[in-house]
Each structure stands twice: as C-alpha cells, then as structure tokens.
Amino acid sequence: MIKIKAKDVDVFYGKKQALFNISLDIEENQVTALIGPSGCGKSTFLRCLNRMNDVIDICSVKGEILINDFNINDKSCDVVRLREKIGMVFQKPNPFPKTLYENVSYGPTIHGMAQSKQEMDEIVETSLKKAALWEEVKDRLHEPGTGLSGGQQQRLCIARAISVRPEVILMDEPCSALDPIATAQIEELIDELKKEHTIIIVTHSMAQAARVSQNTGFFHLGQLIEHGSTDKIFKNPDNKKTQDYITGRFG
C-alpha cells in the first residue's frame, strides 16, 4: 500500500533549485532508503515530508506531497498535526538539555496525549522499550539526556520521535555520528520499528541501505535517477549512473 506519494516536487533555496521534479511513492510499513552523493538533495527531500523546510526562510517547495491522500503542501494543512504524524530523527543526536523523562514526554505533553501522570509514565516506558533503551536507563530517568553515550542519545531521540505514535518516521543519516556497535543496534531497531511505522532513511552507507531497506531511491544532482526495490537497485539497476554509484565508481 502506498503511504506517501510525491508528485513533481521542486525545491528552491532562494533562486537556486535544489530538487527537480521528484515523483516518488513510498510503501507503508516498509523501509525506504534514499541514497546518493553529498549535496544531491536527499535530505532536502526528506525535510519536505514533514515541512521542516518551512524553518528555512529562503526555502520554497512546489508540487504535491500526498500523505494518506492529503496534500501536505496545501494551505489547510496544520503543521503541528502533520509533524505529530511524521516523526524525525536527525543526523547528530540532539536530545534536549532536559532529563531523559522530559525528553520522551516532550511530544506527548505538547500534543496533550496524556491525561495523568500515570498515563505519561506508561507512554515514556513503552517508547523507551520500543527504542531498546529502557533496560539501560530505567534507573536514571531523571538524569539529563545529554549525559548518555552517542548511541544511547540517538536511541533516546528515536524514543522521543515514537512517543507520539507517528505513522511515518524520517531518519536523516541517523548513524553517521555513531560507532559500528551503536549503528548495528539502531539498524536492528529500524527493522523492529517498521512493523508499526513507515520509515524513510537517508544514508551515505550503501551497505546500510542494503541491510535495512526494502526500497531504495537514488538521487543525483537534485534529481531522482532511479527508484525501486532495494534488491533490484543493488543487483540490477536500469540506470548506468546508479550502477556506477553502487559499485563505488563515483560519489
């Protein structure tokens, strides 16, 4: 089933065009990887999906992005509700300078999801459990989140993102600042999370894309060169550029 449908998306930074005519369908409850060389626009595209580009003054987005058949670029779209449904995990772990508990309860609090302290405790616990962090931190929930290791911080950010039960999770190179062990933990987690969430991950590591994703899109110079099942892209791509990138001949 198609969860997100992008149609002819163009993105401009001031006068410079960053994305050209991107049309891409994203399957529900699967992991879609976006790969490509640096500056090819894959992160820009990711940020279109929860309208994070609104934060950048000079950035403008054209075209339709349908999520559950609703165009999020429409004026009637409420960004607060949209971002409640579409969570995001960033390249560098960015826990708030608050306690672990406050970090996870941040989303539920601003969206008024818990009626009582007990309910909130439950949300925090399930989110941390889903992020495979509960066992490590259950005794120090009221210590600052910034005191954790890099990998734990990133899992805390994932817990924060899933605390509001989003339908889609966007991940912008979530492992690029982590060591191999922490990376393996996050990848395992992604595999688990796709049962309940649709996941789109931007990555520089082709091995990671091959390991975690079912679908892959290849971006180059602001254009979507090719997309399809990960198997096909990695084993038998249609486009020569894709072939060259996958085999490490450029990029």
Added chain:
Amino acid sequence: MNLILFTFIVLLGFTSYYFGRKKAYTIQSTKKRLTALPQFYGYYLAIWCAIPAFIIFSLWAIFEPTIVKLLILSDYSNQGYLDDELNLLYEKSKALSRGQFTGEITPFIEASAEKYLSLRSIAQSSKVVIVLSAIIASVAYAYKRISSNSRTREPVEKFLKAVLFTASLAAILTTVGIVFSLIFQTIDFFKVIPLFDFVFGTHWYPAKAFVRDSSEALDPTMYSDTFGAVPIFAGTFFIAFIAMCVAIPIGLMSGIYLAEYASTKVRQYAKPLIEILAGIPTVVYGFFAALTVGPFLKELGTSMGLEVSAESALAAGGVMGIMIIPFISSLSDDVITSVPQSLRDGSYAMGATKSETIKRVIFPAALPGIVGSILLGVSRAIGETMIVVMASGLAANLTLNPLESTSTITAQIVVILIGDQAFGDPKTQAAFALGMSLFLVTLCLNIVALRVVKKYREKYE
C-alpha cells in the same frame, strides 16, 4: 633627553633585529640549515638589546633619587639638623633648581641647588653612556654567539610569555592595590565609627561631619547618628530593584524577539539601534531623568492626587532600567542565538510551535547565559552613579515609597568627596568604607552568579 635616549634605544633594537636576520640569511646562503626562521634570529638580538636597557633604566629610576639625596644631605651632616628639617632642605633646593621656589633663598640652599643640578647632569650623562655601552656589548656578544645551530626560537618564545605574564600581573596587582587601600582606610574609619553603628544605624547624615574644624581633636561621640548606612543600602537596592523591574522584562523580551522572530533584515538594523542605548553617556540619562521624567511623574502624580517628589526613586530607577535594557537584550540575544539549531529542529520536528520551542527548549538551554546577563545588569544598577546623583536626591531617606526621594551608596560617595577633602578625616574615610561595602556586595553577587551558572551547567552538560 630621556625621550631622545629612548627613541635611540628603540632604533638600536630595530637595527639589532636587522643584523640578526641578516646574519641568519648569511648562514643560510652557505647552505647550512637554520634551527629557526631568520626572523627569530632578529628578534633574539632585539631582546638582547631590550633587556639590558630595561634593567639599567629601572635600576636608575629606583636608585638615582636616593643617591642624589644622600650626596646632597651629606653636606649637612653633623650640623644637628633633624630628619624632617633635612627633608625640607632637600625639597627646597630641588624646587629652587627648577625655579619654582618662592621662599627666602639662603646661600646654603642655593649651593645645594647647584649641587643638585650638577649631580643630575652627571647622572644623566653617565646613564646614557652606561645604557648604550651595555646594549652594544650585549648585542655584540649575542651577535657573535648566534650560529646555524644556536637556539633562538625558545628564548624568543620565553620572552614573549614573560611579557604577557607581566601584563596580566600588572592588572592583578593594580586590583590588589586598590582593594588594600580600601581596606586600610576602611579600618581607620571603623576605629572612629563603631562597625555596629555603620551596619545597623538608620541615620545617614554626613553633613554633620562637615562642621568639624580639622584642627580640633577627634571626638568620636560627635559622630553618633551620622554614619548609619542602612538607609543608603536600602536606597541602593531599592533603586536597583526598580531598574531591574524595567530592564529584565523589556530586555529579555526584546532579546527573544531579535533572536527568534526578527527577520535577518530587521535584526541587522534593530540590534545596533538597541546597542546605541548602551553608548549614551550616563550623565545624559541623568539629566533626562532629572529634567524630563522626574517632573513628568510629579505632574502625573499631582493630577491623580498623589504626592510625588520631583526627585523620586521611581524616576531614577526607571531611567536606569532603560539604560540597562541593551545589556540584557543584547547578551540574551547572543546566548539564545548560540543555542544549537539542532535543538530547534528537534523541537519543531516534534510538532512544537515556535513559542513552545522557546519556552520549553531554548529558554532552559540559554538560561545560564541569561542569568549571567541579568546579574551583569544588577551590578551595573548597583554601581550606577550619575543618574542617581542627578535624579533621586541626595538626602538619605529610609523609605520604600518609590515616589519619595532616596539616595544610594554611590551618590553618597559623590556627596562626601565633592569639594575639599581632608585625608584622615572620618568624613573622607566614610567614602572608603562605602566603596569597600559596594565592592563586597558586587563581589558576592558575582560569586553567586558563577555558582548558579556552574550548577546549572553541571546539570545539563
């Protein structure tokens, strides 16, 4: 004369730099590898020029006057003069040699003055000779010593370190000196005025101390009920409180606006404009408060049936608050801007609105810096003088009514020290005691601020 000598030594320094570098180039041209860049050889020689000059100059400055004095006074030894009289004789002959002496000229003094002049000129010329020969000797020695493998870089680096160390030492020693002079004068003050009366007395009336003729003996009882500092401490904190009531909300909100809401263009113009407020001399704020705000408040009060003094704490405090706004807004703008963008992104991505993000993420993250900026503002408010002197009156009333006039520590120091000052008089020493207490208050404030900020940092970093 000294200036010419000094210029000449500086020129010598440049010359030795030039020769040092040149020798290094010569060594280099023989295909030998140098241990340092040629410039270091130059600096090395320049240092060999500067150090002897500096040492001889300082020794001269320390010993010359003493030796000259000894030589002149040796004429008068065994004549039964007292030490004080000898000193006076010496000062008289010095003054005469400069042509500034107005008293009766005795042959003795005239002879001493001539001797003084001749000694000075001998000292001067021997100084020139000694300094120049020492410099030339040391530079020549160093010049001969440097070779391809001599170490020049390390001494130059060490010399730089020593110069920088001396500079910071000078700053620290000056502060220590000021504090000590405060302490000793304060101790003298409290020998006459009991500490208890000063700290807990509620009458501050230094005009009473003006009456004393300095030839009269000091009678501590006449100062009872004169130097009770409670009213002026209360006035200081009260006016600072009013100022912060104005400055904190406005400064903080404008800081948040500039950092988070204003477009780049607005910020580009608005920030310098606000900072201009900080560049206005406080004396201008002072007469603005005294001539515009004060009378305005008085009229406003009268029209509402309130009795407002023309010199009210409200006028002074309010204007002082306006003066402090730019400190708080500019500093808090800086700390808020320096909160990493990734935290904002994280919060926006959770669906938080701008105000929620500011309230829940950015403000807590920036709090140490904001607290710092506020405490800096408080220090300014407590130490501010001109506005208070001009706008809030000089009579130390013990009051909590912002519409009455009151006075502050700084204003009272001004009152005490304006006009003639007699050293060793409790009136003057009172200024030192006040300065000391002001210093202690701001010191405590700074220590508390550092503690608060550190504790907060530990919690979140």
